[in-house]
Amino acid sequence: MELTKELAEILGMFAADGNMQDGYVCMWGSIHEDQEYYNKVVCPLFSMVLNKKVAAHEKPSNSVYGFYICDKNVVEKFKEFGFTKKKTYNVKAPKIILNSGDKEIIASFIRGFTDCDGCLNFFKRYDKGYTEFRKKYHSYPRILIQIASEKMIDDLGYLLGKLGINYSRHIKKSNKANEQDLYVLTIRGNNGLKQWIDRIGFNNPSKYFKYLIWKKYGFCPTPLKYSQEISILSETSSPYDYYNGSNFETQNF
Numbered sequence: 116m117e118l119t120k121e122l123a124e125i126l127g128m129f130a131a132d133g134n135m136q137d138g139y140v141c142m143w144g145s146i147h148e149d150q151e152y153y154n155k156v157v158c159p160l161f162s163m164v165l166n167k168k169v170a171a172h173e174k175p176s177n178s179v180y181g182f183y184i185c186d187k188n189v190v191e192k193f194k195e196f197g198f199t200k201k202k203t204y205n206v207k208a209p210k211i212i213l214n215s216g217d218k219e220i221i222a223s224f225i226r227g228f229t230d231c232d233g234c235l236n237f238f239k240r241y242d243k244g245y246t247e248f249r250k251k252y253h254s255y256p257r258i259l260i261q262i263a264s265e266k267m268i269d270d271l272g273y274l275l276g277k278l279g280i281n282y283s284r285h286i287k288k289s290n291k292a293n294e295q296d297l298y299v300l301t302i303r304g305n306n307g308l309k310q311w312i313d314r315i316g317f318n319n320p321s322k323y324f325k326y327l328i329w330k331k332y333g334f335c336p337t338p339l340k341y342s343q344e345i346s347i348l349s350e351t352s353s354p355y356d357y358y359n360g361s362n363f364e365t366q367n368f
Contacts, residue, residue: 116164116192118211118215119164120222120223121160121164121223123212123220123223123224124160124223124224124226124318125157125160125161125164125227126196126209127223127225127226127227127228127231128157128227128228128230129193129227130198130207130208130224130227131227131230132144132181132231133193133198134202135193135194135198135199135200136200137187137190137200138190139185139186140183140184141181141182141183142157142181142182142231143174143177143179143180143181144157144179144231145178145180146178146179146180147340147341148321148340148341149180150171150180151320151321151341152230153171153182154171155320156230156318156319158171161184167186169182170182196209197210203264204263204264204295205264206262206264207264207270208224208267208270208271208274212274218278221277222315224274226315226316226317227318228260228271229258229315229322230317230319232260232262233258233259234258234259235258235308235322235326236253236256236325236335236337236338237253237254237255237256237325237334237335237337238253238257239251239253239254239255240255248334252333252336253335253337254329254334254335255305256303256304257301257302258302258308258311259299259300260300260301262297263295264298265298268284268298268300271300272300275300275302278314279310279314280307280311280314281302281310282302284298284299284301285299285301286298286299308326308329312326320341321341321344324341324344324348327348328344328354336358339357343357
């Protein structure tokens with residue numbers, strides 16, 4: 116398959132949230148937060164790249180929304196890009212992405228991955244010297260990717276470096292014997308978010324709308340449900356409403 120930005124984006128999506136078995140591939144997102152993303156971005160991209168109709172549906176028993184593609188040829192295509200059936204702890208970026216010098220290809224892969232398995236949220240800032248506004252409202256941005264595959268975090272860091280985006284990396288140690296450590300990549304601050312928007316962006320509305328709220332008001336309550344984001348952006352509610360006696364006043368993320 117020809118490496119296009121559309122293919123790069125679905126490879127990023129699949130690396131984050133895809134699953135592959137002998138006879139099918141599938142992808143699932145949140146039934147509450149990701150339906151618009153799947154209907155307007157994920158399914159159209161998969162349909163275009165694979166040249167077959169891909170449509171999402173609800174799976175209420177698991178509170179997920181997504182699709183199956185029962186096609187062994189599609190399974191083989193994803194195998195060729197290096198994906199395996201058991202990928203939680205060993206998933207990595209395809210070599211064709213790592214070897215690319217095309218910044219648009221690299222950005223598309225990172226965007227696809229982060230739209231599915233990353234988050235954008237905002238902090239209060241309590242340190243000495245910060246304004247009362249920053250102490251009360253969630254104004255300090257953070258983009259976070261937290262996964263079980265150390266190789267994938269290494270690859271994402273390498274690709275971000277190609278785009279000139281600064282990040283930090285650390286290990287989140289598990290306190291439970293039956294849980295694995297998590298590898299964490301973080302982009303912090305106004306400059307970091309600006310670089311991300313300029314060079315990568317978000318195609319998942321639930322993430323992009325948080326950015327729009329922050330850009331308009333200088334802060335964004337954290338956490339917010341997708342329906343609440345819509346309400347704020349349509350001006351049927353105000354982000355200040357979430358600080359009137361709510362638990363947002365004491366949360367710091």
